Amino acid sequence: MMVAERRKLIKDLLFKNKSVKVSDLVELLNVSEETIRRDLVQLEKAGIAEKNYGGAILIEDSPYIPVILPVDERKLQYSREKEVIGRAAASLVKEGQIIILDAGSTTWFVGQHLPANGNLTVITNAINIAEECSKDETASIYLLGGKLRRNSMSLVGPQAETELKKYSADFVFLGTSGISLRQGFTSSDLYEAEIKRGMVSAGQKIVVVADHTKLEKAGLTTFCDFEETDIFITSDLTDKKILKEIEDTGVEVIVAPLSGESFN
Template identity: 55%
Template sequence: MIVIERRHRIKELLLKERSVKVADLVREFNVSEETVRRDLNQLEKEGLIVKNYGGAVLSDDLQVAFNQIPPVQQRKFELFEEKDAIGAAAASLVEDKQIVILDSGSTTWCVARHLNTLKELTIVTNGVNIADECANSEGTEIFLLGGKLIKKSMSIVGPQAEADMHKYNADYVFLGTSGISLKKGCTSSDPYEAEIKRVMIETAQQVVIVADHSKFNRQALLSFSSFDKVDMLITSDLVEPAILQAIEAQGVKVIVVPVGGTIG
């Protein structure tokens, strides 16, 4: 792992845990204590941390700012390299002038950020974070569903959102998931979000699930799709191959993005 990748991973750990210990980082990255201390010195110069005995904590300014960010925005920083690689692979499927549905979430946000180079796209979404990201592309037309806002995920759900969604047809729908299990398929922890995902699946020609490795062998509250309704699954090589083979056996095309050599 090169220096910039290691320091980015340390930043991710700090954003998630709020503190790190030198001894833990030595074990995590298999480097010397001197190397870790150089990394922390640099992060302190950047104003990101305050060093203490045996480690470092996130700076007070960042602590305050981070606590004011909605959870979906915080999740952008978790497993970012993996999610971003998945997002890039998903976006590569899309062509100019196509219609794309994106649900809210951190991995679908990574898909959105890689769509910004395409021309004359139409984006339909229930994610405020997604609409905000897609607004960076001047030629993209954006339709944001109406309904109830769930603040922690910045997603719009409910009967109005579902009725709005039924009006659209799309080339692709990209969906995140709280969990994937061989028994229950794709699952969500929120009943309203599960329902809007079901409606989104009905409106697209190609249904694509985007999920980092942490989502596998997890089963959230409600199933929103069995594998027979999913055309593609895009994930990383951090997922156990046997699990992906079992999903492929159910008719899903699995795209595996190589990230194992650059994370952790």
């Protein structure tokens, strides 16, 4: 791992957990204590962290802390685009099937447009998606356990990962923070990436859904490469050249039409 990648990972852990321990980072990144301490010195100089004896704490009023909108607010961004993507994804599902839905704003729209009275089995780590899917009284809903991440209303951690090993689903629907031709589908959160990987292992067909803003962005870590993905669904606002390159990797690309409409 390059120095810049390592320091970005430490910075993201600081943003998430408010503190880091040298011993934990040594084990996670497989480097020496001296290397980690140098990284923390640089983050301190950048005004992001304050070093202490065993590690560092986040400087809460740092101007570099990213603003991550709650999932209910993210649903409002490009909502029409996400809705048509969600409808296109949901149309793949047939009566009686088992599906896994990842937490996220676009996957919420998938849940909203699932076939009515379809006797579906829905497995999710997202509280808001479980609530949405529960409106269909014929659906069996399984909510994975774990630690709650409030911004995404998702449950993450070893408990959820263990539970996923019990399931085999017809479809897995995943959102993504970014899509890179080099890295595949990526997440900006290490813990959510682990859940996504577990979902990939539990699915027969892997479907990634994303609006056009996610293209040519790379998150912190890859959760699914193109070889593991069966279908990618986006809108016709997405660059056709990039879609062709994704298609060339063997992924089926479905484009939901939105021509002539504007988004904010």
